[in-house]
Amino acid sequence: MALPPRCLACQEPLAPPGGLCPDCWPMVRFLSEPLxxxxxxxxxxxxxxxxxxxxxxxxxxxxxxxxxxxxDGSRELVLRxxxxxxxxxxPVLARWMARPGADMLRQADWLVPVxxxxxxxxxxxxxxxxxxxxALARIAGVPALPDGLVRVRKTPSQGGLSRRRRRANVLGAFAVADRHRHRIDGRRVIVVDDVMTTGATAEACATALLAAGASGVDVLCLARVEAGTPLP
Structure with a gap:
């Protein structure tokens, strides 16, 4: 017997297809124009x-x-x-991501996760x-390359680091896997991540993809930290 879906934040049971309960929905601030x-x-x-x-x-x-x-309203959802x-x-989170990412998904050749x-x-x-x-690949019909990028060195957790130290922490930390370089060359890529904080990780991934010949790079995330918000 299949269990009913639960609220992604508080875990209260929900009717299909799931998502957020009526109490948690207004606590999450969905981003909208102007951006x-x-x-x-x-x-x-x-x-x-x-x-x-x-x-x-x-x-x-x-x-x-x-x-x-x-x-505060979305932190538990991301941490879970x-x-x-x-x-x-x-699947629900990916459907949410497909909306703000619609334009870039139509132009993309590959989805590459951090x-x-x-x-x-x-x-x-x-x-x-x-x-x-x-999950985005199934929704948008854009193929995913889960191992397209690799970490060439272990980096300390970004948690608690300043913006400047986050950038230095991931500088040169990523590279395109040798076996996938021919797939990236001349293609448009979307970097997929859960949270964008200072943008240091996105910047490092984009730099690695462009160095491997990508024609362009976009970034699609579930959540992002705004200026003035304490860094996680």
Missing amino acids: CERCGIPLEAPGQDICGHCVAEPPAYDRARAVFAYE LKHADALAGV PLHWRRLFQRRYNQSAELAR
């Missing part, structure tokens, strides 16, 4: 196309989009996906970003 055309951060007012940070330091990727803001084996909700180092993957048993990429 920076590059990094996807919410803008204060219409009429502004690109945020000041992207004007001053244009990212290596072309566009980044996320479903909701990473803050990352650390609590809460994979039953991945990789875990093999030691961390062994401990956790799964890569949540790869699970999201696989």
Whole structure:
């Protein structure tokens, strides 16, 4: 007998297809226009196309989009996906991601998740970003390449690091797997991740993909940290 779906945040039983319960839904702030055309951060007012940070330091990727803001109302949802084996909700989360990512998904050739180092993957048993990429592939019809990127060195956890130290921590940490370089060359790629904090990981992944010949890179995440929010 199949168990009913549960709220992705509080685990209360729900009617199919699942998602969030009526109490948790208003606690999650879904991102909407106006957004920076590059990094996807919410803008204060219409009429502004690109945020000041992207004007001053244009990212290596072309566009980044996320479903909701990473803050108190959504934190438990993300942490359950990352650390609590809460994979039953991945199809719902991927459907949410497909909406803000619709334009980039129509143009993409590959979905490539942010990789875990093999030691961390062994401990956790799964890569949540790869699970999201696989589910997105089924929804959008864009093939996923779960091992397209590899970590060439183990990096300390980004948790608790400043923005500057996060960037230094992942600098040169990723590379395209040799056996997939011919698949990336000349193709447009979406990097899939669960949370975008400072953008350091997305930047490092995009840099590695472009170095391998990707024609362009976009980033699609479940959640993102906004300016002024304490870094997780």
